[in-house]
Amino acid sequence: xxxxxxxxxxxxxFAFLIQVLLGKKLPRQxxxxxxxxxxxxxxxxxxxxFTMVTQxxxxxxxxxxxxxxxxxxxxETLNFFEIKVGIGINNLTAIMLFMVTLCSFLIHLFSTGYMxxxxxxxxxxxxxxxxxxxxxxxxxxxxxxxxxxxxxxxxLCSYLLIGFYYKKPSAINASLKAFMTTRxxxxxxxxxxCGIYFLFGTSHFDTIYTAVQTPVxxxxxxxxxxxxxxxxxxxxxxxxxxxxxxxxxxxxxxEGPTPVSALIHAATMVAAGVFLxxxxxxxxxxxxxxxxxxAYVGAITAFVAALLAVVQVDIKKVLAYSTISxxxxxxxxxxxxxxTAGFMHLVTxxxxxxxxxxxxxSVIHAVHTQDMREMGGxxxxxxxxxxxxxxxxxxxxxxxFFSGFVSKDKILGGTLxxxxxxxxxxxxxxxxxxxAGMTAFYMFRLIYMTFFGAARDEHKHHHxxxxxxxxxxxxxxxxxxxLALWYSGPTGLESVDQIFPVKWFEHSVDSALVSMGVAHHAxxxxxxxxxxxxxxxxxxxxxxxxxxxxxxxxxxxxxxISAEAFKNALSPVHTFLMNKxxxxxxxxxxxxxxxxxxxxxxxxxFDDMVIDRIFVDGWKDISMVLKSVIGKFDNxxxxxxxVDGPAKAVSAGGWAISRFQSGRVQQYLVMTMILxxxxxxxxxxxxx
Amino acid sequence: xxxxxFLTSYHGYLTIGVCLFILGCICMMWRKNAxxxxxxxxxxxxxxxxxxxxxxxxxxxxxxxxxxxxxVIIIAAAEAAVAxxxxxxxxxxxxxxxxxQANLMRN
Amino acid sequence: xxxxxxxxxxxxxxxxxxxxxxxxxxxxxLYASVALLFTFLGVACMFIFIGADFLAGAQVIVYVGGIxxxxxxxxxLTQWMYKATxxxxxxxxxxxxxxxxxxxxxxxxKTTRLIADLGPLGTAETMTxxxxxxxxxVIGQALLTSYVLPFEAVTILLLGALVGAVWLARPQ
Numbered sequence: 032x033x034x035x036x037x038x039x040x041x042x043x044x045f046a047f048l049i050q051v052l053l054g055k056k057l058p059r060q061x062x063x064x065x066x067x068x069x070x071x072x073x074x075x076x077x078x079x080x081f082t083m084v085t086q087x088x089x090x091x092x093x094x095x096x097x098x099x100x101x102x103x104x105x106x107e108t109l110n111f112f113e114i115k116v117g118i119g120i121n122n123l124t125a126i127m128l129f130m131v132t133l134c135s136f137l138i139h140l141f142s143t144g145y146m147x148x149x150x151x152x153x154x155x156x157x158x159x160x161x162x163x164x165x166x167x168x169x170x171x172x173x174x175x176x177x178x179x180x181x182x183x184x185x186x187l188c189s190y191l192l193i194g195f196y197y198k199k200p201s202a203i204n205a206s207l208k209a210f211m212t213t214r215x216x217x218x219x220x221x222x223x224x225c226g227i228y229f230l231f232g233t234s235h236f237d238t239i240y241t242a243v244q245t246p247v248x249x250x251x252x253x254x255x256x257x258x259x260x261x262x263x264x265x266x267x268x269x270x271x272x273x274x275x276x277x278x279x280x281x282x283x284x285x286e287g288p289t290p291v292s293a294l295i296h297a298a299t300m301v302a303a304g305v306f307l308x309x310x311x312x313x314x315x316x317x318x319x320x321x322x323x324x325x326a327y328v329g330a331i332t333a334f335v336a337a338l339l340a341v342v343q344v345d346i347k348k349v350l351a352y353s354t355i356s357x358x359x360x361x362x363x364x365x366x367x368x369x370x371t372a373g374f375m376h377l378v379t380x381x382x383x384x385x386x387x388x389x390x391x392x393s394v395i396h397a398v399h400t401q402d403m404r405e406m407g408g409x410x411x412x413x414x415x416x417x418x419x420x421x422x423x424x425x426x427x428x429x430x431x432f433f434s435g436f437v438s439k440d441k442i443l444g445g446t447l448x449x450x451x452x453x454x455x456x457x458x459x460x461x462x463x464x465x466x467a468g469m470t471a472f473y474m475f476r477l478i479y480m481t482f483f484g485a486a487r488d489e490h491k492h493h494h495x496x497x498x499x500x501x502x503x504x505x506x507x508x509x510x511x512x513x514l515a516l517w518y519s520g521p522t523g524l525e526s527v528d529q530i531f532p533v534k535w536f537e538h539s540v541d542s543a544l545v546s547m548g549v550a551h552h553a554x555x556x557x558x559x560x561x562x563x564x565x566x567x568x569x570x571x572x573x574x575x576x577x578x579x580x581x582x583x584x585x586x587x588x589x590x591x592i593s594a595e596a597f598k599n600a601l602s603p604v605h606t607f608l609m610n611k612x613x614x615x616x617x618x619x620x621x622x623x624x625x626x627x628x629x630x631x632x633x634x635x636x637f638d639d640m641v642i643d644r645i646f647v648d649g650w651k652d653i654s655m656v657l658k659s660v661i662g663k664f665d666n667x668x669x670x671x672x673x674v675d676g677p678a679k680a681v682s683a684g685g686w687a688i689s690r691f692q693s694g695r696v697q698q699y700l701v702m703t704m705i706l707x708x709x710x711x712x713x714x715x716x717x718x719x
Numbered sequence: 720x721x722x723x724x725f726l727t728s729y730h731g732y733l734t735i736g737v738c739l740f741i742l743g744c745i746c747m748m749w750r751k752n753a754x755x756x757x758x759x760x761x762x763x764x765x766x767x768x769x770x771x772x773x774x775x776x777x778x779x780x781x782x783x784x785x786x787x788x789x790x791v792i793i794i795a796a797a798e799a800a801v802a803x804x805x806x807x808x809x810x811x812x813x814x815x816x817x818x819x820q821a822n823l824m825r826n
Numbered sequence: 827x828x829x830x831x832x833x834x835x836x837x838x839x840x841x842x843x844x845x846x847x848x849x850x851x852x853x854x855x856l857y858a859s860v861a862l863l864f865t866f867l868g869v870a871c872m873f874i875f876i877g878a879d880f881l882a883g884a885q886v887i888v889y890v891g892g893i894x895x896x897x898x899x900x901x902x903l904t905q906w907m908y909k910a911t912x913x914x915x916x917x918x919x920x921x922x923x924x925x926x927x928x929x930x931x932x933x934x935x936k937t938t939r940l941i942a943d944l945g946p947l948g949t950a951e952t953m954t955x956x957x958x959x960x961x962x963x964v965i966g967q968a969l970l971t972s973y974v975l976p977f978e979a980v981t982i983l984l985l986g987a988l989v990g991a992v993w994l995a996r997p998q
Contacts, residue, residue, distance in 0.1 A: 727839075735872070737934070738843060739842070745851075746858075749850065749919060755858065758862050762850075765869050776876050785880070785881050793888070803995075804992075806900055
């Protein structure tokens with residue numbers, strides 16, 4: 032099974048390569064290549080998924096050694112540090128594969144209609160194919176190294192796709208902001224990976240799961256090692272899944288085309304952060320302090336984002352803040368230990384949020400505006416879109432019989448149970464329920480402002496029309512998936528009940544938990560507390576959701592309460608919210624301008640003064656000195672002594688000898704006499 | 720033996736011959752004037768003549784030495800005539816008889 | 827030899843030597859030429875005391891009467907007389923002295939060593955008797971009998987020298 036699963040990320044990767052190299056020249060700019068590739072991935076993923084559903088669990092793996100680095104552990108003992116990579120399939124992976132490939136396929140299909148007529152059309156499909164390949168690779172990875180590689184690859188695709196309309200400066204800024212903000216989280220995440228290699232020598236998930244069973248004593252930087260790693264991993268999630276301090280990039284990311292928002296910022300990439308938490312849950316559980324921090328981060332994120340969503344007028348911004356809020360829910364769920372609930376919310380959120388985004392895309396495409404104040408009364412003009420969007424809204428608001436209700440209720444029950452079990456954490460359920468009500472409120476506000484009431488802009492209303500099939504079919508499919516019946520309980524439909532056992536989702540995820548070694552065997556009292564909590568949560572969530580819907584209807588449909596009056600009364604609060612808590616100004620104005628830039632300038636000065644002056648100019652001075660020394664040596668010794676010397680000697684000798692040839696006879700005579708007498712002397716002296 | 724008896728004996732004549740020869744060489748090598756060189760040559764020839772005659776009188780007793788000296792005298796005369804002709808010619812060329820000016824064979 | 831003759835001979839030898847020194851070293855060329863004349867005379871006198879009377883006469887006739895006059899003529903023809911007051915000396919005498927030293931040293935040393943080594947020289951009487959007879963007839967006979975070839979060669983040489991000298995010194 033793994034051998035076929037390896038093709039799941041590879042098919043979109045090949046589609047990316049084909050699109051990038053040949054896309055412009057293919058007919059229809061090659062969109063069918065991408066669509067068919069992702070459809071192929073879906074077809075491969077489906078049997079895996081159904082095997083898991085019918086058999087209760089599935090597992091397979093495939094591994095290979097990527098790098099073998101030699102090192103000396105003791106002197107003269109050669110060891111090899113192996114970096115192994117591979118893919119692994121388990122229950123969680125199977126569910127994610129199915130969800131990701133299905134959503135990706137539907138969004139590919141939607142894009143063929145939405146992006147029709149754009150230039151760089153082929154590049155769009157190249158990018159979302161690459162993105163799908165990266166996400167599927169991330170899901171399939173069985174070790175943190177390839178997980179991180181795919182994580183970064185998705186960040187790259189997000190950058191490329193947010194900045195797709197690169198001629199708009201706001202889009203460029205938004206893509207850079209997204210990349211940089213997630214980068215902050217990614218660096219810390221990578222530090223966590225280094226910590227894992229340091230502790231365990233491997234980043235293989237299964238090995239980590241077994242290794243954290245035994246208590247680990249080492250410390251990193253004064254903190255217990257597991258807690259340090261846990262916090263680093265949490266930072267990764269905070270960056271990628273837009274949790275509270277680093278959530279600023281997601282609303283700006285709406286500059287990208289709507290299919291991008293649907294795929295990346297609703298269904299898959301932001302879900303990757305939560306998926307990381309889920310994958311690393313045994314480690315986070317073993318590090319005792321991390322999970323509670325995670326829970327608070329999630330709760331605060333959910334509340335902060337929901338508040339902001341209430342005042343937005345741009346339809347996509349509402350959905351963006353809604354995404355942040357729901358991601359906060361997922362993180363909160365994992366933090367309080369409602370692992371299954373968090374994961375289920377991830378899956379259900381993917382479906383209905385993608386649907387919401389695509390429907391909003393249809394609306395924007397029809398009305399040519401994103402401002403909800405210019406919409407209204409579109410229900411008659413775009414019935415299919417309205418139906419899909421309404422179903423998805425019901426799901427996100429937590430209305431029973433829709434998927435969102437099941438998962439959200441579980442999370443809220445988990446928070447309530449947690450706060451009952453551990454005294455003093457009452458803020459978590461409080462925020463949870465508050466956000467549930469606010470979610471219902473602003474989502475219905477969106478629906479009422481867009482589809483109901485009188486048309487606020489007659490001209491736009493006149494031109495609105497329903498979308499072609501390749502845009503309406505995907506949203507309807509996703510809307511259908513937003514029904515609760517898929518996830519739990521007997522449905523009463525014979526065929527469905529045969530395939531999907533009762534509570535198949537929970538059981539598969541629970542067995543995944545067991546295989547990760549996390550299953551807590553709680554005592555009877557804890558069980559009772561949780562049971563009590565779940566019942567209470569059920570009632571409370573219904574109350575809260577109903578209240579939210581009622582208030583929204585009152586204000587926006589029946590116009591009994593004036594939203595304008597509210598806004599004017601609370602205008603300082605409104606301004607505060609409209610400026611997004613001045614967080615952007617804080618980060619950019621203070622963080623970047625003051626802190627980082629001054630640090631940057633200090634470093635530059637250091638580089639200039641110290642390093643350049645000493646090392647670079649110093650070398651220059653040294654070489655100047657050397658040059659003069661060597662020059663003198665060359666000049667005096669070599670040139671004057673060795674070269675000129677013999678020349679001058681020869682010349683002098685020649686001159687000396689030439690003095691004998693003066694032409695003067697008497698001198699010749701003298702020389703002759705000297706030689707003659709010397710000869711005579713020689714002969715007579717020695718008696719020859 | 721005192722110097723008088725030495726000088727008037729066989730070896731004395733030879734010694735005088737040597738002295739004249741030396742002085743003739745020095746005169747030949749030392750004088751700037753071309754005619755000065757000629758003076759030196761004459762001295763040398765005379766010294767040779769004395770030697771010949773001394774050998775003839777004190778060693779062999781034959782007349783050959785004196786005849787040799789006679790021929791030396793004859794040849795010296797011829798050679799002096801030619802030399803002076805050359806000097807006259809040189810004087811016409813260079814307007815001087817300084818032997819330092821006779822450097823046309825220079826280098 | 828009697829001591830009186832020895833003394834006269836010694837005087838003439840001294841004159842010869844001193845004149846030769848003057849010839850070599852005197853700055854004035856005219857003085858040197860006159861000293862040369864006296865050298866010739868001294869040599870002629872030495873010839874007489876050694877028994878070569880014809881030779882002494884030939885010496886006086888040829889050398890004193892011919893060559894010295896020639897030299898004086900040449901000096902006057904080349905106007906050296908007007909410059910005769912100029913010093914005709916060089917400053918560097920080292921090389922000639924070194925050369926002559928090279929020659930003189932072994933000869934003198936050998937000579938002084940040989941002073942004691944006097945081989946048989948022929949008897950004193952025959953030498954003396956032979957020496958002081960007139961030589962003219964003997965030389966004349968030898969010239970035309972055993973030395974006739976050098977005699978004839980010398981005449982040709984003299985002819986050649988005469989012709990050559992005349993031609994060399996011809997007026998332009």
